[in-house]
Amino acid sequence: MASAKHTSQIPSHQLVGYHGVGSIYELRTHWKEKQATLHSVMVAGLDYWNTDALQELHDPVLESILGVRKFYMPSLPDDEKYSKSAIPVVRFPRWLVCNRCHRLGKVPQEFNDIGFSGPVCNAAGCKGHGVPVRLVVACRAGHIDDFPWAYWAHGGKDSCNNPALRLTVQPGTTSLGGLMVSCLNPDCTDYKKEYSLGRALHQRFLCTGNRPWLNDREGCTEKGHALFRHSSTIYFPDVVSAVSIPPYSQELYQRLQKVAARDISRIQSAHKRGRDIDWEEILDSLRDDIRWLANYTDDQIIHALQSLAFINENRLEDHMANERLALLNGYPEIDRSVFVATPVPSEALTPNMARLFQSLVGVDRLRVVQVLNGFSRITHYGVRAALSKNDFDWKPAVELHGEGIYLEFNRDSLLKWAAQSNVRARVKPLADLAGDHQQEKAHPVSIFLHTLAHLLIKQLSLDSGYGMGALRERLYVNPREDTWMAGILIYVAATTATGTLGGLVRQANPARLEELLYSIYEEAQWCSSDPLCLETDKPVDDVLNLAACHACCLISETSCDWRNQFLDRALVVGLPGEESLGFLSGMLGEQTIK
Structure with a gap:
C-alpha cells in the first residue's frame, strides 16, 4: 500500500461514493520542489484503514439495517500527528508507458518511483516519465486486473521468456485502433510485430480473480471485459442512506450515540442473556462522566438508551416509510434537533397546488448519513464486491447536514x-x-x-442559489396499494455541521x-x-x-x-x-x- 507526502486528499463524501474502496482515482503528489506528479491509484480495503485517525459516527437505524456497531468518517482531522494517510492506496493499473521511449513496464522493473515521487523510466539515457496505461480488465463479480499486455503483444499466444514491450501510436490516428503493442526481444518469434488494440474492447478474457484493493485473488468463472480505466462502468458504489428522524434526531439521542456506545452494548447484552439491567449503575456512571446530562431526567435518559439499544428497524424500506411520516407530520425546532420540518397548511395551497399535492413541507434542517456498503463493476446490479477481507463491525460513512423541500403528490x-x-x-x-x-x-x-x-x-x-451538483433527490415511491408512497424530497447537504443557508427551504x-x-x-x-x-x-x-x-x-x-x-x-x-x-x-x- 502506498502513501506520499503532500498528497492531494479525496473529499470525504466522495470516499463514500464514486471514489470509495476499490475505485480508481487520479492522485497528485508534490515531492520537494518538483512539479505535481500524477498517479493512478486504487483506494485500499478497510483492512488497511487507520481507524485511529478517523472520526467515529453513529446512526442506530443504519447500524441495525446493515448489522454493524458503528461507522467511521473517512476524513483526516487537522492535526500534525496524523502525517501518515489514514486511507492508503495501491498503484493501479500497475503497467505504465514511458512518454519518451514508449516502453511498457512496471515499478520497480522498468520504472523507478522513489518515495512515490513519480515513476521514471530506467532505460539507459531515457529518464522519461511513466504514464498510467488506459486499459484494464474487469468482470461482473467485481474483480479487476491489468490488461494482458504481454499476451496481446504476442498475438494472443503465450509470452516469450523475456518480453520487452512497447506501445506506440500510428501517426495521424486518434482511435484505439491506432495504438500498437509489440515485443522488442530479439529472441521472440513475434519480434517487432505490431498488434493493434482496435478490437481490445470486444475481446473477453479469463478472469484472474484479482482484488488489488485487498491485495489478494480468489476463484472466478466470469469473463473479463477490457475497459478504459476511467470508464463509468468501472465502479458503481452501493450507497445506503437514511435521514435522522424523531426521536433519533433529538439532541439527547444524538449525543448519547457518541458517548454511551459501551453502555448501549451492555444493555443489549443483558437483554439477550435475560439479565436485569442495573439502570442505577448506568445512570450514575453516565452522570459522573457527562455534565450536560444534568439537563435531562432519569426517565428521559433511560427511554433514550432503550430506544437506541432496542431499535427494531430491520429494512431500509420500513425506515423510509417512517421518514415519510415524519416529514408529513413535521417536527418543531426544539431540543436542538437535527430534523426540523414545517408542513404548509392545506388552506395555504393554491387551487392548482391542491390538485397536485397532498402535502407540501419545508425541511428547515435535516441530517443524512450515507454508508458505503459495497460496489459492483460492469453493471449497476452485478455481484456486490467486498470492502474487506475480514468481517468488521463498522463501515465507512459520511454525515451530511442541510435543508430541503418535500412534495407529497x-x-x-x-x-x-x-x-x-x-x-x-x-x-x-x-x-x-x-x-x-x-x-x-x-x-x-x-x-x-x-x-x-x-x-x-x-x-x-x-432559483435557490445552489449549484445543480449540490442538490440531491430522495424518492419515497411505492405504487403498491398497501404501502403507497408518492413523495419527493429535494435537499442540499454539506459535511459541515453548520449545514446550509436556507435558499432551498424558501421554495x-x-x-x-x-x-x-x-x-x-x-x-x-x-x-x-x-x-x-x-x-x-x-x-x-x-x-x-x-x-x-x-x-x-x-x-x-x-x-x-x-x-x-x-x-x-x-x-x-x-x-x-x-x-x-x-x-x-x-x-x-x-x-x-x-
Missing part, C-alpha cells in the same frame, strides 16, 4: 392518470426489460416522480412552487435533442430510459437515487397530439398564471 390524481391505456403502453418496454426487483421502478407513477425530481433539481439550481411557498412548476412544464416541452429525444419510445442500448438525455433530464449520478435510470419526459409533458400522456399536461396544461 395527490394519490387519486396519480392513480387515475396511471390507469390510462396510453400511459401503461408507454412504460411497457421499460417494464419488460426491468428485472423482478425493479418492477416498482418501472411503474408509471415511479417514472413520473423520478423524472419530475430531476427537472426540479435543474430548475431549483437556478416551499405555494405561490413560488406554482411558478416553479410552470417553468418546469414549459422548459420540459422542448429539448435541444428533439425530436429524437421525445420520440424515443424504447430503451436504447439497455439504458432503462425513454425520452431522457443529458440535455433535458439526466443529472449527476451523485444526486440521483436510481442511477439516472427509469426516466421519461413524455410522462411529464406528454407528446404532440397526445398531451394526456403527461401528468402535468392534465394538471397545468390548460391553466394560466394569473
Whole structure:
C-alpha cells in the first residue's frame, strides 16, 4: 500500500461514493520542489484503514439495517500527528508507458518511483516519465486486473521468456485502433510485430480473480471485459442512506450515540442473556462522566438508551416509510434537533397546488448519513464486491447536514392518470426489460416522480442559489396499494455541521412552487435533442430510459437515487397530439398564471 507526502486528499463524501474502496482515482503528489506528479491509484480495503485517525459516527437505524456497531468518517482531522494517510492506496493499473521511449513496464522493473515521487523510466539515457496505461480488465463479480499486455503483444499466444514491450501510436490516428503493442526481444518469434488494440474492447478474457484493493485473488468463472480505466462502468458504489428522524434526531439521542456506545452494548447484552439491567449503575456512571446530562431526567435518559439499544428497524424500506411520516407530520425546532420540518397548511395551497399535492413541507434542517456498503463493476446490479477481507463491525460513512423541500403528490390524481391505456403502453418496454426487483421502478407513477425530481433539481439550481451538483433527490415511491408512497424530497447537504443557508427551504411557498412548476412544464416541452429525444419510445442500448438525455433530464449520478435510470419526459409533458400522456399536461396544461 502506498502513501506520499503532500498528497492531494479525496473529499470525504466522495470516499463514500464514486471514489470509495476499490475505485480508481487520479492522485497528485508534490515531492520537494518538483512539479505535481500524477498517479493512478486504487483506494485500499478497510483492512488497511487507520481507524485511529478517523472520526467515529453513529446512526442506530443504519447500524441495525446493515448489522454493524458503528461507522467511521473517512476524513483526516487537522492535526500534525496524523502525517501518515489514514486511507492508503495501491498503484493501479500497475503497467505504465514511458512518454519518451514508449516502453511498457512496471515499478520497480522498468520504472523507478522513489518515495512515490513519480515513476521514471530506467532505460539507459531515457529518464522519461511513466504514464498510467488506459486499459484494464474487469468482470461482473467485481474483480479487476491489468490488461494482458504481454499476451496481446504476442498475438494472443503465450509470452516469450523475456518480453520487452512497447506501445506506440500510428501517426495521424486518434482511435484505439491506432495504438500498437509489440515485443522488442530479439529472441521472440513475434519480434517487432505490431498488434493493434482496435478490437481490445470486444475481446473477453479469463478472469484472474484479482482484488488489488485487498491485495489478494480468489476463484472466478466470469469473463473479463477490457475497459478504459476511467470508464463509468468501472465502479458503481452501493450507497445506503437514511435521514435522522424523531426521536433519533433529538439532541439527547444524538449525543448519547457518541458517548454511551459501551453502555448501549451492555444493555443489549443483558437483554439477550435475560439479565436485569442495573439502570442505577448506568445512570450514575453516565452522570459522573457527562455534565450536560444534568439537563435531562432519569426517565428521559433511560427511554433514550432503550430506544437506541432496542431499535427494531430491520429494512431500509420500513425506515423510509417512517421518514415519510415524519416529514408529513413535521417536527418543531426544539431540543436542538437535527430534523426540523414545517408542513404548509392545506388552506395555504393554491387551487392548482391542491390538485397536485397532498402535502407540501419545508425541511428547515435535516441530517443524512450515507454508508458505503459495497460496489459492483460492469453493471449497476452485478455481484456486490467486498470492502474487506475480514468481517468488521463498522463501515465507512459520511454525515451530511442541510435543508430541503418535500412534495407529497395527490394519490387519486396519480392513480387515475396511471390507469390510462396510453400511459401503461408507454412504460411497457421499460417494464419488460426491468428485472423482478425493479418492477416498482418501472411503474408509471415511479417514472413520473423520478423524472419530475430531476427537472426540479435543474430548475431549483437556478432559483435557490445552489449549484445543480449540490442538490440531491430522495424518492419515497411505492405504487403498491398497501404501502403507497408518492413523495419527493429535494435537499442540499454539506459535511459541515453548520449545514446550509436556507435558499432551498424558501421554495416551499405555494405561490413560488406554482411558478416553479410552470417553468418546469414549459422548459420540459422542448429539448435541444428533439425530436429524437421525445420520440424515443424504447430503451436504447439497455439504458432503462425513454425520452431522457443529458440535455433535458439526466443529472449527476451523485444526486440521483436510481442511477439516472427509469426516466421519461413524455410522462411529464406528454407528446404532440397526445398531451394526456403527461401528468402535468392534465394538471397545468390548460391553466394560466394569473
